[in-house]
């Protein structure tokens with residue numbers, strides 16, 4: 041197993057920070073793109089290569105690691121492992137999900153918020169080739185997408201409503217539960233892409249309201265690209281039979297049959313081909329770290345930092361695109377800039393790692409950030425006030 045460099049009792053910002061060497065030279069505030077690399081995730085990657093080198097094909101162990109990933113995702117979501125598909129990306133899961141929808145009849149609409157990640161929008165539009173109509177729900181002038189906008193778009197023709205939990209482009213959080221109530225009243229399913237939330241905000245699929253929840257390990261779960269999940273409400277599964285499939289979705293993987301299509305009874309029916317072995321090692325290690333600290337503790341820690349950042353932005357007179365209501369923001373703050381790429385570059389010169397989308401600088405805070413990071417970011421913003429809108 042991977043060497044453990046820390047013991048029990050990790051707390052956000054404290055001993056947890058010491059796990060991430062990048063802070064020895066940088067202020068890392070870009071977890072919305074990729075979580076920082078921890079020592080134990082590095083050790084897990086090395087364990088994969090060593091095992092391969094020493095033993096060749098470690099198939100049994102790889103399959104076990106796939107199940108460890110399924111259990112870890114389930115734990116984070118307060119779900120049962122049987123309700124979780126292990127995928128290589130959100131794209132793979134969502135493509136399989138829509139492949140299970142009959143879009144040829146009256147109920148052929150996919151409603152998507154304007155804040156969806158490109159992959160969700162593009163997969164929805166791809167279904168136009170199968171008879172779907174895509175309806176966009178756009179934000180109001182204040183950047184919020186009011187519940188009424190969803191209510192106007194959803195009706196008996198709606199098959200699926202896509203409302204990302206946290207927008208990658210504005211940091212805005214949807215009220216998934218309220219949207220789901222409207223959707224369910226019209227018989228529609230709800231997909232909450234939670235990539236920008238999972239690991240940083242407590243997600244409980246028993247109360248969230250969505251029928252399908254997806255996300256992956258690249259960001260707040262502190263793993264690598266190539267590993268993702270899709271949770272499906274257990275009662276829906278039998279009626280959702282994907283045509284986008286693979287042999288690891290079969291009821292008996294090792295039967296190796298080419299005689300028929302017999303999808304697994306559990307959410308595994310949305311798995312696909314060979315498990316993403318190189319990504320399982322870092323993904324499981326990253327999730328273990330998150331679970332050890334605890335998502336509620338991370339959420340509380342991050343809220344304190346984000347509030348400090350927002351207050352500092354207000355003092356600077358900066359325009360913040362992220363909505364500010366109690367449940368409208370999470371770990372990602374988007375600051376409007378006249379030239380976001382120049383602002384990212386200016387902050388990078390000060391050793392601060394951020395990113396940009398649209399006309400926003402994206403600052404995202406996580407388990408490892410501390411108040412001094414926020415203060416350095418604010419000082420750098422003050423020094424580059426000319427780039428703030």
Ligand SMILES: Cc1ncc(COP(=O)(O)O)c(C=O)c1O
Nearest residue numbers: 129130131157159208233235236
């Ligand atoms: C909200 C959201 N969804 C999905 C993705 C990635 O999707 P995929 O796993 O298909 O690459 C990202 C990554 O940037 C994201 O921010």
